[in-house]
Amino acid sequence: MRQQKNVYSVGQVNNYIKNMFTQDFLLKRIYVRGEVSNCKYHPSGHIYFSLKDETGTMPCVMFLSFRKGLTFQLENGQSVTVLGSISVYERDGRYQLYASEIIREGAGLLYERFEQLKEELSEMGMFDPAYKKPIPAFVKRLGIVTASTGAAIRDIMNISRRRNPFIQLVLYPALVQGEGAVDSIVKGIEVLDKYGVDVIIVGRGGGSMEDLWAFNEEKVARAIFACETPVISAVGHETDTTISDFVADLRAPTPSAAAELAVADLGSILQSLRDFDDRLNRLMEDKVREKREKLETFSWKLERLSPGQQLLEKRQRLADLDELFRKLMEGKIRENRQALAFYIERLNGASPLKKLNQGYAYVAGEDGKRLTGAKEAKVGEKLTLYFADGRLSARVEEKE
Numbered sequence: 001m002r003q004q005k006n007v008y009s010v011g012q013v014n015n016y017i018k019n020m021f022t023q024d025f026l027l028k029r030i031y032v033r034g035e036v037s038n039c040k041y042h043p044s045g046h047i048y049f050s051l052k053d054e055t056g057t058m059p060c061v062m063f064l065s066f067r068k069g070l071t072f073q074l075e076n077g078q079s080v081t082v083l084g085s086i087s088v089y090e091r092d093g094r095y096q097l098y099a100s101e102i103i104r105e106g107a108g109l110l111y112e113r114f115e116q117l118k119e120e121l122s123e124m125g126m127f128d129p130a131y132k133k134p135i136p137a138f139v140k141r142l143g144i145v146t147a148s149t150g151a152a153i154r155d156i157m158n159i160s161r162r163r164n165p166f167i168q169l170v171l172y173p174a175l176v177q178g179e180g181a182v183d184s185i186v187k188g189i190e191v192l193d194k195y196g197v198d199v200i201i202v203g204r205g206g207g208s209m210e211d212l213w214a215f216n217e218e219k220v221a222r223a224i225f226a227c228e229t230p231v232i233s234a235v236g237h238e239t240d241t242t243i244s245d246f247v248a249d250l251r252a253p254t255p256s257a258a259a260e261l262a263v264a265d266l267g268s269i270l271q272s273l274r275d276f277d278d279r280l281n282r283l284m285e286d287k288v289r290e291k292r293e294k295l296e297t298f299s300w301k302l303e304r305l306s307p308g309q310q311l312l313e314k315r316q317r318l319a320d321l322d323e324l325f326r327k328l329m330e331g332k333i334r335e336n337r338q339a340l341a342f343y344i345e346r347l348n349g350a351s352p353l354k355k356l357n358q359g360y361a362y363v364a365g366e367d368g369k370r371l372t373g374a375k376e377a378k379v380g381e382k383l384t385l386y387f388a389d390g391r392l393s394a395r396v397e398e399k400e
Contacts, residue, residue, distance in 0.1 A: 011090065014088060014090040015090060017093075018088035021086060021088055021095060029084075031081055031082070031083050032058065032081070032097060033051075033079075033080070033081045033082075033105075034052055034058065034082075035052050035077065035079055036049050036075065036078045036079075036080055037049065037050045037052050037077075038076070039074055039075060044064065045063075045067060047061065047067065047074055047099075048060075049061075049062075051082060051097065059094065059095075060082060060084070060096060060098075062074075062098075062099040062100075062102065063098070066099065068239055069100075069101055069239045070102055071206070071208050071240075072104060078105070079104070080104055080105060081103045081105070081111075082101070082103075083100055083103070084097050084100050084101070085097075085100075086098070103209070104208075110209050110213060110216075117216065117218055117221075117243060118243060118246065121218070121246070121247065122246070126221065126246075131225070133230040134230065134249075135199055135230050135250055135261065135262060136198050136199060139164075139198040139263055139264065140166075140168060141167075141168045141197045141198050142167055142168070142169050142170065142200075142201065142262055143229070144156055144170065144172065144201050145172045145174050145185060145189055145202045145203075146171070146174060146202070147173065147174065147176050148171065148173035150204070150205055152203060152204050152205045153255075155259065156201060156255050156258065156259045159260060159263070163259070163267070164264060164265070164266045166266075167263055170192060170195060172188035174187070177204070177211050177212070181214035182214050182219050185220050188202075189220075189223045189224060193228055197229060198230075199231075200230070201231075201232045201252075201258045202215075202224065202232070202233055202234070202235075202248070203232075203233060203234030203235045203236075203244075203258060204235060204236070205236065212235055212236050212240060215233070215242040215243065215244040216242050217243070221243045221246075221247045224244055225247050230249045231248045231249050231250075232249065232250045232251070232261060232262055233248035233250070233251050233252065233258075234251075234254060234257065237253070361385045361386060361387050362386035363383055363385055364383065364384045365383060365384075366381055374400070377396050377399060378396060378399075379398065380395065380396060381395070383395070383396065
């Protein structure tokens, strides 16, 4: 009799193969380079395309949820690098690449440079939270390093002045892409740091990786790290990440968000103060009411206990002590006055002015020191004689 063989359905086989793909660590996160073909934008928002090279073709799909990270229009013929995972679509029984990020050719090399520099600066400790400076709660002077034209500066100005009409905005109009952008951004950071602003926003609006590359340069990263003023990095859109974001004291997803993070909302603060004032008034009213009720209770108890006699006795005792204290004070004052008169008389007797008034003089040599006898004077020496009503200058003609 023939032995019964195991028979599997198509779905079981496809599911088994899918599990094999799922368990393969390499296929969960893989970069694949190729040329775009059969590119179709579905009405649902998904993008269906293929990657091909001289050896073959691979079907790919990017779902709508991942499209926010796509900064360019995907078209046939483009050379790209796709990051994603490979799995089996069970219905058709075929594998495909599920894309989460697509990088244009050339941007792939930039991405490698980005990762390399990021790793180097991280090892140096430039991303360490210990070096992050706090953003002041109330900024009076806000520095901005960005292009003088464009949506970024307009958004920052509009939001800052809406939140705080009294804030001072200091713009350093920098180049944010192309040749000279790196040196321009570095110069802007250094100038505003010396100028004395409270916070510096460094950034620009969105763009491709190439457009944002100036903010991935080591020179800009070191300028941000060395800046003594707190720096907020606001480069591109929320999905864009640059080296500046890691080095800065705070990363904002957009220039608009940077303005909201840097500038306190005076309207909200004033409303909070009004709320606190109302709450304080209510608490004070409740406290006064509570104390008044206690006072009325104590007053009622005081009347019930009739302490009038005790108050009279205490009042008499206080009057006696007051009289005794007054007499002691008068005696002490009299005693001190007598002692003072005695000391005044002694001081008058020892006063040099009194001696001078009696016809005596104070004699000083050329060095200003007092002479106590003729032997201390020298012939020809100039002397100064001090009397009660003035002084005389004399010269020693003869000495005996």
